[in-house]
Amino acid sequence: MNEQNGKNKTIITISRQYGSGGRFIGEQLANALGIPFYDHELIKKAAKASGYAEETFENAEQSATSSLLYSLSLMGELPLQDQVYIVQTKIIKEIAEQGSCVIVGRCGDYALRDFENATHIYIYSDLDIRAKRVAEFYSCQAKNVLDFVKKIDKKRSAYYNYYTGQKWGKVSNYELCIDSSKIGIEGAVNVIKEFVKYK
Amino acid sequence: MNEQNGKNKTIITISRQYGSGGRFIGEQLANALGIPFYDHELIKKAAKASGYAEETFENAEQSATSSLLYSLSLMGELPLQDQVYIVQTKIIKEIAEQGSCVIVGRCGDYALRDFENATHIYIYSDLDIRAKRVAEFYSCQAKNVLDFVKKIDKKRSAYYNYYTGQKWGKVSNYELCIDSSKIGIEGAVNVIKEFVKYK
Numbered sequence: 051m052n053e054q055n056g057k058n059k060t061i062i063t064i065s066r067q068y069g070s071g072g073r074f075i076g077e078q079l080a081n082a083l084g085i086p087f088y089d090h091e092l093i094k095k096a097a098k099a100s101g102y103a104e105e106t107f108e109n110a111e112q113s114a115t116s117s118l119l120y121s122l123s124l125m126g127e128l129p130l131q132d133q134v135y136i137v138q139t140k141i142i143k144e145i146a147e148q149g150s151c152v153i154v155g156r157c158g159d160y161a162l163r164d165f166e167n168a169t170h171i172y173i174y175s176d177l178d179i180r181a182k183r184v185a186e187f188y189s190c191q192a193k194n195v196l197d198f199v200k201k202i203d204k205k206r207s208a209y210y211n212y213y214t215g216q217k218w219g220k221v222s223n224y225e226l227c228i229d230s231s232k233i234g235i236e237g238a239v240n241v242i243k244e245f246v247k248y249k
Numbered sequence: 250m251n252e253q254n255g256k257n258k259t260i261i262t263i264s265r266q267y268g269s270g271g272r273f274i275g276e277q278l279a280n281a282l283g284i285p286f287y288d289h290e291l292i293k294k295a296a297k298a299s300g301y302a303e304e305t306f307e308n309a310e311q312s313a314t315s316s317l318l319y320s321l322s323l324m325g326e327l328p329l330q331d332q333v334y335i336v337q338t339k340i341i342k343e344i345a346e347q348g349s350c351v352i353v354g355r356c357g358d359y360a361l362r363d364f365e366n367a368t369h370i371y372i373y374s375d376l377d378i379r380a381k382r383v384a385e386f387y388s389c390q391a392k393n394v395l396d397f398v399k400k401i402d403k404k405r406s407a408y409y410n411y412y413t414g415q416k417w418g419k420v421s422n423y424e425l426c427i428d429s430s431k432i433g434i435e436g437a438v439n440v441i442k443e444f445v446k447y448k
Contacts (some may be wrong), residue, residue, distance in 0.1 A: 089417065145423060151394030169431075171424075172420065174420055177389055219420055221371065221373055221418055221420055221426050221428075222373065224426075224428070225426065225427075225428040225431045225432075226425075226426070227371075227423075227425070227426035228422050228424075228425055228438070228444075229423070229425065230426040231421075231430060232368075232424045232447075232448060233424075233447035233448060234447060236445030236447070237444070238444070240443055240446075240447070241425070241440060241443045241444050241447075244439055244440045245427075245436070245440050246445040247436070247439075248431075248432035248433060248435070248439070248440075249431060249432060
């Protein structure tokens with residue numbers, strides 16, 4: 051696909067249950083399509099590199115009072131978490147305006163809801179299979195991996211629902227939802243490639 | 250795919266919002282794969298042809314007292330709607346045991362939940378687009394097509410939730426969910442074909 055105009059850009063957002071392999075699918079999809087990939091870490095880097103609100107992300111992690119005061123002077127008296135959300139959304143939009151990309155997490159589907167050509171995907175899987183995957187791939191040390199996976203999902207869900215006013219994992223937020231445990235990473239990548247062919 | 254054993258059968262169930270084109274997708278998918286297609290009407294015919302509870306479906310439509318009494322003697326004092334559900338579920342299982350097939354509606358995903366190799370799909374679409382499709386394709390005479398579409402969905406949802414104890418349209422009931430308005434009938438057929446390749 052060429053990018054002579056916005057219509058021909060391939061913009062894909064991926065939301066995913068913890069342990070479903072959604073990040074891997076996003077990364078391999080971006081490689082297969084030859085377009086940039088962004089996850090939480092890379093969006094954070096892009097935000098810092100952009101120059102504005104450079105310290106917001108640091109504040110969110112360190113909660114240093116002096117930096118916090120600096121940020122509040124920039125964005126009023128918003129809670130730090132909200133400031134981070136605003137900056138991330140701004141960055142996601144800038145990334146999508148620049149060209150084709152795959153964006154994983156960070157409410158990307160909501161941030162790009164007005165980007166007509168963007169494809170929003172949800173990756174999910176059985177809880178047992180996700181717990182097994184988390185235990186294997188992330189060397190999870192939690193005593194009860196099932197509970198750990200459920201806890202992370204609860205956090206993702208709460209974050210998404212709070213900032214979007216929508217319900218995380220509800221089909222109507224997405225254009226394509228795939229149970230990755232049924233067809234694996236490679237299968238999911240190829241199903242998404244087939245989907246975007248028809249957009 | 251050959252059918253030397255159950256594992257190699259291609260069994261697909263499709264649940265769909267009213268007006269999403271799910272039945273057309275199922276029919277074209279079955280044609281493309283060269284396997285039998287069953288919708289509500291064809292399951293009804295198969296139930297009648299099977300010989301048992303031949304009159305149940307007639308009763309459900311005609312509510313003739315004499316036939317009703319005949320059916321009650323066969324299946325105890327279950328409400329007629331429940332008798333129809335039981336016969337349909339039995340027929341769906343028999344169809345799936347016979348070989349590859351595409352089954353649309355009738356809680357097919359729930360009826361075949363223990364068929365390990367079955368692929369369960371949900372087709373949905375924006376309400377406005379579905380209403381437009383219903384008005385065009387079905388020459389809908391309803392004054393307010395939007396309300397008419399919502400009413401049919403409510404009935405499908407209530408039927409599914411009542412008999413399965415699950416929530417209609419919830420991603421975890423399905424392996425693949427597709428917004429048909431984004432890629433059309435042909436696109437959806439090809440995305441499903443790609444999905445079943447990896448099963």
